[in-house]
Amino acid sequence: MKYLDEFRDPELARRLLDEIARTVTRPWTLMEVCGGQTHSIIRNGIDQLLPEQIELIHGPGCPVCVTPLEMIDKALAIAAKPGVIFCSFGDMLRVPGSREDLFAVKSRGGDVRIVYSPLDAVKLARENPDRQVVFFGVGFETTAPANAMAVFQAKQLGLKNFSMLVSHVLVPPAITALLASPRNRVQGFLAAGHVCSVMGFWEYEPIVAEHKVPIVVTGFEPLDVLEGIRRAVAQLEAGRAEVENAYARAVQREGNKPAQKMVADVFETGDRLWRGIGLIPMSGWRLREAYRDYDAEHRFSVGDIHTEESPLCHSGEVLQGLLKPNQCPAFGKECTPQKPLGATMVSSEGACAAYYNYGRFITPDEISLPV
Amino acid sequence: MTDLNFDNWTCPLPLRDYPNIVMGHGGGGKLSGELIEHLFVPAFQNDDLAELGDSTVLPFAGGRLAYSTDSFVVRPMFFPGGDIGDLAINGTVNDIAMSGAQPLWLSAGFILEEGLSMNALGAIVDSMGRAARAAGVRLVTGDTKVVDRGHGDGVYINTSGIGVVPEGVHIGPSRARPGDVVLVSGEIGVHGTAIMSVRQGLEFGAAIESDTAPLNGLVAAMLAVTHDIHVLRDPTRGGVASTLNEIARSSRVGVQIDERAVPVPQIVRSACEMLGLDPLYVANEGKLIAIVPAERAEAVLAAMRAHPLGAKAARIGQVSDKNPGMVVARTGLGATRVVSLQIGEQLPRIC
Structure with missing residues (x-):
């Protein structure tokens, strides 16, 4: 894999930090939208190296974190059913539902498996015709094309034993909801580079026009993050508010059209509950009516599970x-x-x-x- | 599964009647006897084992012994660069070597699953024999049980071992002192990445082989330079991060490492990036961490680099009295972060 060292060079990072420090004249609050960016910022200590005037707020862009508790409880209920092979990305396994996590279900005999791609779950369904294979389809726009492809393939193959528990969320409605909140402090956004590699960044243009906040499409390596911050600060200092692409090696304005087409074929937009935040209108994707047979909530009748969250959790x-x-x-x-x-x-x-x-x-x- | 190499192993004649392990191979009767006589004894051949008693009495002329045991449940059984057999030998050899002892005698306990192919078991046992000879240890006692099909994972192996600690050598996890230097014997994360590369559903573009190797020779070469080594650990499960955390807690010192100084091969970094893992937490099977007084660091490092298993040895950090019990890393950008203890296995991230 190339492009690891190139975007971690300490000397180039120092130069970007110096330029940010020269540009900034007063306090600014930026939000990095994506959890991958938060991880990179904290792991590399980027926030320690920035001028004091720049505050980074860690946004709601972690798919695991915003998946609602009741969706986890639905996953646990399905995974515990005999005859089910429940497939998930690794980091969903330790997410606590209201009483336990998927690891606990697995230890009691539930067949819970970590897969690296939703298409692996489709393969499992073909190999195990006498079992019900369920994939936990969570994530932002980034994971949606592959999840859509899995459902699409399952239908093409006529698989009767594959379904998906869908909890997809979308970035632009979340940014709009944040900006509309009277408690909002965010003055500029680092948009999530991988989401934009799928969806492009044209969706952000009306948001920028209406709310007058800079949005900079930003990658994940230390130099990517610093470049995103540099551009956002430069806009704020100059009184500009534009959509800028600081991740041009992966992102184009229109995004990935074939991926968008696959998503549009399988999913439709709907209201979605975000863990810890609440219901954001038209902020998620659910399976279209044509794919209702592949909806695990429908197949396993778990639609009536409703759960409250811990009052201690902020x-x-x-x-x-x-x-x-x-x-x-x-x-x-x-x-x-x-x-x-x-x-x-x-x-x-x-x-x-x-x-x-x-x-x-x-x-x-x-x-x-x-x- | 990787291609098996049966060049050096032929199935002994009396076992041909059973191409697979049956429950009777664990019954203590004729079948058990045949398995021991025709498969285990030839593979581990030595005089101490030949008596086949319940235990083996070994000569010992006083001094101090190091004694260790480890169980191996690795899946898949055969992986690039090794198999559960040589891993089981090297694992215990290394555990003993980490007290500075020269490992001498090993036991091997097998839990076999009914239906295991005799060819697979033969290849594993043969690999154990070769690993034992390479490490200069003898397998002198053993045990075999067979469990019903579906109640095991092919084969589980437990090995234990005894070694003799040279006079004047006092190495232990609680002996790190402020001012000491932290050394690593080579590139980290290789074994864990090799195992991941053959797990179902994950195939990497490039081949990577496990680093499984016996470290007693390397340790002997280091002790030949000085007996003044404070801590030796082999960072297996949980990787370098977990091992350093254990040392920091046990010695009640702070450990500080420079991330840029830690040798990580490109393929390990790439694989970890793809899966969202941290190489500091990925398993090693042929590497060691040494904590030595600063004035001995250069000499020990030179001795490590002169040994084939330490050619890429590096100085990665130091021990301090700040933040006792914690491991702190200077990041690639020059900031700091705490390298914490993992809760369980690292879990691949969604995106």
Whole structure:
């Protein structure tokens, strides 16, 4: 794989940091939308290296974190059924439902498997005609084309034993909802590069026009993130608000048309509940009527499962950037990666887990490292 | 599954009646006896084993012994660069070597699943014999049980071993001291990546082989330079990050590493990027972490680099009295982060 070292060069990072420091004249609050960017920022310590005036708020772009509790409970109910092979991406397995997680179901004999692609689940369905294979289809626009392809292929193949538990969420409605909130503090966005590689960035143009906030399409490597910040700060300092593409090696304005077509064929837009945030209108994708037979909620009659979230968990405020993870009263006390109250503490992309794992319960000046 | 190499192994005649393991092979009767006599004994051949008693009495002239045991449940049984057999030998050899001891005698306990092919078992046992000879250890006692089909995973192996600690050598996980230097014997994350590359549903573009190897020779070469080595650990499950955390807790010191100094091969970095994993947490089977006094660091490092299994050895950090119990890394960009202990296995990320 190329492009690892090229975008981690400490000397180039230093130059970008210097330029950001020269440009900034007053405080700005930016939100990185995607959990992958949060992970990169915390893992590399980028926030420690930025000028004090720049505050980064970690956005709601972690698919594991925003999947509603009741959807997890539905997954647990389906996975526990005899005859079911329940397939999921790895990091959903440790997300706590209201009582337990998928690992617990597995230890009691549930057939829960980690797959690396939804198409692996389709393959499992073909190989196990006497079993019901269910794939947990979560994620943003990034994972949607492959999930759509899996359902599409299952229908083409006439598979009667494949279905998908769908909890897809969309970035633009979430940004719009944040901007409309009276408590919003975000002045500029780093848009999620991988989402844009699928969807393009034309969707952000009307948002920028209406709300006058810079949105910079940003990648995930340290230099990508710094370049996104540099461009957002430059716009803010100059009083501009535009959509800019700082991830041109992966993203074009129109996005990936064949992927969009596959998604549009299988999914339709609908209201979606976000864990910790609430219902955002038209912010998710669900299976179209033509694919209703492949909807696991329908097949296993789990539509009537409704669950309340822990009152101690402030993940909603964390996801909206109103609270830093280590400002939550439960952080590191009632809530740790061993016993997470909310999904933001579970996923490695979750802001709380990133803070916990990379030691943000101690301040950086408590750590002194001789070079 | 990788291609098996049966060049050096031929199925002994009396076993041909059963091309697969049957429950009777664990029954303690004739079939058990045949398995031991015709398969295990020839593979592990030595005088101490030949008596086939319940235990083996071994000569010992005083001093201190190191004793260790480990169980192996790896899946798949055969992977690029090794198999469960040589892993089971090298694993225990290395555990013993990490106390500075020269491993001498090993036991092998097998839990076989009914239906296991005799060819597969033969290849595994043959590989164990070769690994034992390469490490200079003898397999002197063993046990076999067979479980019903569906109640095992082909073969589970437990090995235990005994070694003799040279006089004047005092190595242990609680002996790291502020000011010590942290060394690693080579590129990290190779074994775990090799295993992942053959797990169902994951195929990498390039081939990668496990680094499984016996480290007692390397340790002996290091001890030949100085007996003043404080800690040796082989960072297997949980990788370098978990091992350093255990040392930091056990010695009540802080460990500081420079991420840029840690040798990670390109293919491991690429695989970890794809799966959303951190190479610091990926398993190794032929690497060690050494913590040595600063004034001995250069000499020990030179001795490691002069040995074939330490050619890419590197200095990756130091021990301090700051933040006892914690491991802190200087990131590639020059910021800091805490390298914490993992909860369980690393889980591949969604995107």
